[in-house]
Each structure stands twice: as structure tokens, then as C-alpha cells.
Amino acid sequence: MIDKNGKLFGKINIIDLLIILVIIAAAVFFATKAFTPAQEAAKTETSTVRVQFFCYKAQVGAADAIEIGAPAFEDTTNVDFGKVVAVESEPSYTYFVDADGNQAKAEVAYNDAVTVTVELQGNLTEKGLYVGGRLYGVGASFTMHFGKATIYASVSGVSEAA
16 A cells, blocks of 8 residues: 555655645635634624724723714724714723722723714624624724724624614
């Protein structure tokens, strides 16, 4: 079966055969990983979904730059998150232990806590929200663009729009 030159049936080098099999296995693995979320998302119909993004450390004034109706999209993948429907802003706070050992609260200078609500078409499933073939869920954090403003935010809520 394997001759003295390391060839299978005298024609195929064993090392070359193993390399080809590894490449094929890797291609199949990555293809299934890449297309599984899109296939699952395609099985369900889209609906209007509201997503809330929260940033506890937005620069003061960032919320003022976010306009109702502004387009929202994720920075890395450029996935469209629909339009902004609400913006809320309040001072950001931090907690610390004072000299007496009591917990105290202090306002963080130059930062606001901002909540942005967007409305979009997506597929809300048991696994999370599929938007543009990608899966998102509560707790995911990424850089978001809301019109002229850009903030690093976390998904804090996902629900069907009323």
C-alpha cells in the first residue's frame, strides 16, 4: 500500500494527502460557521424591533448630537440598525468608599450616561436578534454610530415594537 518513497499506491504522497484533507476540513468548518446564523435568520420573518443601547461613559454633549430619525449602524460590520426613536441622557456617577467607610456617590466629570433607542427590521429569536445575518443580544458591546455621534455602547434591551 505505502511504498518505500512514502507514496500511497505508488502515486500519492501521504504528506500531500494529509495537507489536502486538513484544508478541506477547515474550509467545511468555516463555511458552516459563516453561514449558519444567516440561514437561521432567513427561516423567520422580520418584524419591527426596538433595541436600547446604553453607554455610561459618553462624552458630555454626545447625546445632544444624536437626532431623532438619525440612521444607526454598527462600526465594525456596518450593519444597519434602523433609525433613532429616543435619546435619554443624565449625568454619569461613580461609587466609592469615603474616609468614614461609607459608600458615597459622585458625579463623573465630562461624562454622561446615555440611552439610545432604535427601531429596525430584524428577526427576534430565542437565541437573540438577527440583523443583517448577524446575531446580537443583550450585553453585546460595540462602537455605534447614531447620525453624527459615535459612542461605545452595550445592548441593554431588545423587544418587539408596540
